Amino acid sequence: MENRQSNIRKIPFLFLLMLFSSLPLWAQQGIPVEGVILDATGETVIGASVVVKGNNSIGTQI
Numbered sequence: 001m002e003n004r005q006s007n008i009r010k011i012p013f014l015f016l017l018m019l020f021s022s023l024p025l026w027a028q029q030g031i032p033v034e035g036v037i038l039d040a041t042g043e044t045v046i047g048a049s050v051v052v053k054g055n056n057s058i059g060t061q062i
Helices: 002-021 023-027
Strands: 049-052 055-061
Touching: 002 023
Parallel strands: none
Antiparallel strands: 049 055
C-alpha cells in the first residue's frame, strides 16, 4: 500500500517535468526571414553576420 501511495505522489512531479520540458519547443516558433545582403556596388557579401537589432545574442552568420 505504501508503494502505491509513493507512486501517486510522483504523478504531479512527472506532469510538471513533461510540461516544462516542452517549453523550449514553443519558444522556437519565430518569424522566418529571408534576403540577400549586398554591398554598395550590388555584390553579395560573403561571411556577413546578421543580428536582431537591439539584441546581439540572436543572429546568424551567412
